[in-house]
Amino acid sequence: RLVAEKLSAAATGSPAPLSQEDLKRIAAHRAVDLVESGMVIGLGTGSTAAHALDRLGDLIRRGVLRDIVGIPTSKKTEAHARAVGIPLSDLDAHPFVDLAIDGADEVDPYLNLVKGRGGSLLREKMIEGASRRFVVIVDETKMVNVLGGSGLAVPVEVIPFCWKFTLGKLRQLFVGIPGFDLKLRTDNGDEKTPSVTDNSNYVVDLYFENGISGDLVEISDAILKIVGVVEHGMFLGMATSVIIAGKEGGVTVIE
């Protein structure tokens, strides 16, 4: 199902052309419109999800929404949510989440996603996988024909123990694919300073110059079979809807 709404700069109260940040905020606010009092909400991570946190916090503070419980997908989101007054809990206490709202790095036409540029893919996948509805909020630049096709990484969270061995296994899996490359995510380009996730793991970024070709479920299974891999950033068949804000086309909701 596809719902499209025209959006004009005037509708946002601003005479200026919409910036990418405006689009992220519009998509986020549209998702927060779905929140009802008493819901358990999965709180995403990233610059788009941050707009949803601000909006949710605002509605809670003004008493428009009551008895909301937020389940944060990262330490950063936890701190942000706390700062804007969203009551927090976790999956142990609330294993059933009513609605999760999060951004994505890429969305394909079948609503498969790549996530994890912020390194929060594991907690995101756990919480969004436990959600009755998972609403993805993006600006139009995130839409791709094929996952991996935007040139951004497909992240894989790996345990630090012998990470080079695990990276080698990942390389073997995609050997011979033109334009494939992979590397350890680092804080300053130096392997001596790997980026560390909230779960104290490392991230190996996979790059597919021409996008990922082949059966995504088979590729997902093959990655997860490698001992040392914790999780990857392909979210297949998980999103229940995607809210896309675009400069020309307005807001499009795909369900």
Ligand code: 5RP
């Ligand atoms: C973090 C994520 C983010 O949701 C994704 O990277 C999109 O972020 P942004 O809204 O800043 O573009 O998966 O792990």
